[in-house]
Amino acid sequence: MFPDPQSLARALLAGERRALARAITLIESTRPDHRLAAEALLHEVLPHAGRSIRVGITGVPGAGKSTFIEAFGLNVVERGHRLAVLAVDPSSPRSGGSILGDKTRMEELSRDQRAFIRPSPSGCTLGGVARRTREAMLVCEAAGFDVILVETVGVGQSETAVADMVDLFLLLLVPGGGDELQGIKKGIVELADAIIVNKADGDLEAAAGRAARDYRNALHLLTPANAAWMVPVLTCSALARSGIDQVWETVETFGQTMKDSGRFEERRAEQAHAWMWSEIAETLLQTLKDDPSVARQLPDLEAGVTRGFLAPGAAARQLVEAFRSRAPSSE
Ligand SMILES: Nc1nc2c(ncn2[C@@H]2O[C@H](COP(=O)(O)OP(=O)(O)OP(=O)(O)O)[C@@H](O)[C@H]2O)c(=O)[nH]1
Numbered sequence: 001m002f003p004d005p006q007s008l009a010r011a012l013l014a015g016e017r018r019a020l021a022r023a024i025t026l027i028e029s030t031r032p033d034h035r036l037a038a039e040a041l042l043h044e045v046l047p048h049a050g051r052s053i054r055v056g057i058t059g060v061p062g063a064g065k066s067t068f069i070e071a072f073g074l075n076v077v078e079r080g081h082r083l084a085v086l087a088v089d090p091s092s093p094r095s096g097g098s099i100l101g102d103k104t105r106m107e108e109l110s111r112d113q114r115a116f117i118r119p120s121p122s123g124c125t126l127g128g129v130a131r132r133t134r135e136a137m138l139v140c141e142a143a144g145f146d147v148i149l150v151e152t153v154g155v156g157q158s159e160t161a162v163a164d165m166v167d168l169f170l171l172l173l174v175p176g177g178g179d180e181l182q183g184i185k186k187g188i189v190e191l192a193d194a195i196i197v198n199k200a201d202g203d204l205e206a207a208a209g210r211a212a213r214d215y216r217n218a219l220h221l222l223t224p225a226n227a228a229w230m231v232p233v234l235t236c237s238a239l240a241r242s243g244i245d246q247v248w249e250t251v252e253t254f255g256q257t258m259k260d261s262g263r264f265e266e267r268r269a270e271q272a273h274a275w276m277w278s279e280i281a282e283t284l285l286q287t288l289k290d291d292p293s294v295a296r297q298l299p300d301l302e303a304g305v306t307r308g309f310l311a312p313g314a315a316a317r318q319l320v321e322a323f324r325s326r327a328p329s330s331e
Helices: 005-013 017-028 032-048 065-078 103-111 126-142 158-163 186-191 202-220 244-261 263-290 292-307 312-330
Strands: 053-059 083-088 115-117 147-152 168-173 194-197 233-235
Touching: 005 017, 005 032, 005 126, 017 032, 017 126, 032 126, 053 065, 053 158, 053 244, 065 083, 065 103, 065 147, 065 244, 083 103, 083 126, 083 158, 103 115, 126 147, 126 158, 126 263, 147 158, 158 168, 158 186, 168 186, 168 244, 194 202, 194 244, 202 233, 233 244, 244 263, 263 292, 263 312, 292 312
Parallel strands: 053 147, 053 168, 083 115, 083 147, 168 194, 194 233
Antiparallel strands: none
């Protein structure tokens, strides 16, 4: 049972941790009545959201993301911030292999009262997972968390989804290979506002320095996504917790640079606008799929398309027509 959205919002704004966890559970619920309550809750808290820096992070497998988030997170809370760590991982259900599902990998941070760690919601589509993470971000902000870290495991389009909901995006890499940006999808590099070469310690320290130089050179060949920002390449050791200050300073400098140019607010406005449209697309599509007359025609039309005797465009138009002609009577 959930308390009513107004009481939940009050408890949330008062900083009650339990209220935050419940609010996110409510947001993640797919029950229609819960969805309405979640919307009411978001309406209450929205004026108190947004006062944060939203940081996305991705990395190649084994780059040390969990170790890095732990080191970075502890550094940030020691500075007096409150940090929420969220995840977009459509590949694994909550109980599965989600990076944040296993909090023992971030043992110190997960015990810290100044931090809040929430695994990826389980959901079938990336869109659904992304929507819930965005909403979770807003309630975390309303609860007073001023640094939001959204991590993604780098499956399919999840990086783009995360980049579209954060202020800056970090890409975590490892030394070795000496193969410049090989093996990393170019599109992901282009999303990055800062590149961090982790594991710059012990035997790997020199290699990390070399890798950073290689990445810097490779970046020159790419068109910068942002004219006001040169993507820096840093090195750090999440294990030895060195170089982490520089990562945080980069986050702060980026935030300030974007605010000074007006780009920070502009980008958030664009993101909110795009989010609205993706909600429209998702809601419309679901409404269409749920429509009985569409459902009746769908199997035949799908069969026609897959067997190649019906053009996909014509099938789509027929379905939309069926939906439109039914819509008024269902009001
Ligand atoms: N030498 C060194 N090893 C590190 C560092 N950070 C992480 N590692 C090691 O790298 C391995 C992977 O670290 P994780 O933090 O689990 O990495 P991850 O990217 O979350 O792992 P995936 O599950 O593969 O995504 C572990 O054995 C870590 O101990 C570092 O700064 N230096």
